[in-house]
Amino acid sequence: MALEVNNLKVEVDGNIVVKGVSFVIGDKDVVALMGPNGSGKSSLALALMGHPRYKIKSGSAVLDGVDITGISPEQRAKLGLFLSFQNPVDVPGLGVETFLRQAYNSVRGRMGVMDFHLLLKDRMSSIGVPGQFSSRDLRGFSGGERKRMELLQMSLLNPKIAILDEIDSGLDSGALKDVASELKKLSAGLLLITHYIRMLEFLRPDVVHVMKAGQIMRSGDFRLALRMDREGFG
Amino acid sequence: MKGLSRKIVREISDSKNEPLWMKDFRLRSLDVFMKTGFPRWGPDLSGIDFSRLSYYLSPGSGKSSSWDDVPAHIRKTFDKLGVPEAERRFLGGLGAQYESEMVYHSLKKEIEEKGVIFIDTDSALRDHSRLFRRFFSKIVPPSDNKFAALNSALWSGGSFVYVPEGVKVNVPLQAYFRINAQGIGQFERTLIVVGENASLNYIEGCTAPVYSSPSLHAGVVEVIALKGSTVRYTTIQNWSRNVYNLVTKRAHAYAGSVVEWVDGNLGSKVTMKYPSIYLKGKGSRADILSVSFSGKGQVQDLGGKVLHLAPGTSSRIISKSICQKGGSSCYRGLVYVRKGMAGSRSSMRCDSLLLDSVSKADAFPSLKVEEKDVELMHEATVGRVSEDALFYLMSRGLSQSEAVSLVVLGFISQFTRELPMEYAVELNRLIRLNIEGF
């Protein structure tokens, strides 16, 4: 069992926005999480990664036998957890390659500057990230570009469990296909947060959860996702 | 003021066998110093110990006598930076000589063949007296401020650079190499003259901390950029935390010339420095780019000043300051456009980044514009490191302090990009050390 979340409650800004959520993601499972805007999906994701504003009030999250609720985001990353952000953050002036190299070195162990450069170039081309992006600052990327950059980071850090918060939003249809096929290649357990069926058609989730007002109201297989897509969350 | 007297000043001058005009200049400067009050604004200078001035630098003076006298935190920094033993001794203020002297000599030979003069200021007075006298103190008169007067009375050491008409010095001239051979003076005097259509890239200082036992450094730098020339003067200041560093830097830019001050300030207890550029010739351009880092107990009082005294001139002032652990920074900027100087442009921008809530940053930008046909921009921001940015970086496996470092390095990247590679790398490493703690 790679990630086991038990009765998790998350508070942000004085409000409980995740009200006791439980699920598991097995080693190479694809788990989809759907639900209306504001239902608490991102809050759950951020709390799992350790954002200081999204406080875990109770419950546990166990990654390969280790309860991660009390440890720093840095340590969670090193244990193999990854979050692809719904809204990736700009860090003006920070060179993309410098950032990625440091992240890689922290999570995967030291690699020489030149070797890393070659690895990066290789991953960029397979994910379809334009070559010049690595010499840019971490700012000003378009919505779709940001999502590809998130995927690039995931591919470099090679996590055990990846939470992908709307990685499909903002992607054009070609990009969506690229991203999906790249995700298939990576051997991580996935929590796919999405509003759209397209990505799920490519990735065929084993389990689908539907969250509403901070709780998982329903769970099922891919057919549940199809129904939600057709009928809405009701 | 114990010890500081006309007699001392005469002795300094005599011991160097200076011409009468210089002795006279020093004595008049001393009078000015005595008559001039402390600046009525700015940081607290009451900690300066005027009784412990070391008046001039005979070889070996003004330095620590042994490695053990160098403060432990500085020695520790050298360890962390992996600075070789010989360099540590120099940087620790011990003035040991090592290979850089040879680098200096070979560089010197190369540029001398083009007619460039690059020597210490005392030698310039002796060996190039006419040239020297023509330009010396023409830009910063003793009356400019109390510390310029003190420097004028007591100056010793510093660099003299003369680049003849049309000569381009492509390799950056590094005072570091010259100073290495001679030690750092307390009242350095630097004079740079760049001839018509010539160019110079001059670098002073180094990134590793420099320990100085005298706690007051009052330097004066004068730069003259003749028609069509280009000068960039880069300083990295990293004095030990006991030093009051009060510097007067000024340049005159003639028609079509470009003057750039690139100024990084990490060390010292108090630094006061407002590099200025007088745009005296049509179409001349000024660029002042500065970065400061203030930690515990440090005050960085910095800024830039540009006077548009000719039409069609342009200027840009960019200042970035970072404060942590109770350090404080203050930016003072002035842009003046004289009446009739049409078609001039200026932009001033000052950004501060506070790493905690006990540090502080102030900004006092000022614009004095007498001309209508000008384009001006000015912006000041004070920010904190965003929690979301830190979290984002940490979610990629970086520690909190690594994440803060990356945000800070990003914040000053506009500055770092202007430095030669090895300085940029060192500066980045040093800022990381400062943030990540000892």
Ligand SMILES: Nc1ncnc2c1ncn2[C@@H]1O[C@H](COP(=O)(O)OP(=O)(O)OP(=O)(O)O)[C@@H](O)[C@H]1O
């Ligand atoms: N930093 C915050 N401060 C205050 N309220 C917040 C904050 N973050 C989230 N919330 C609130 O928590 C609730 C859940 O938000 P969350 O972002 O988790 O929703 P979501 O399910 O991801 O929605 P969407 O599908 O629109 O992305 C919302 O009501 C939101 O306004």
Ligand SMILES: [Mg+2]
């Ligand atoms: Mg969301």
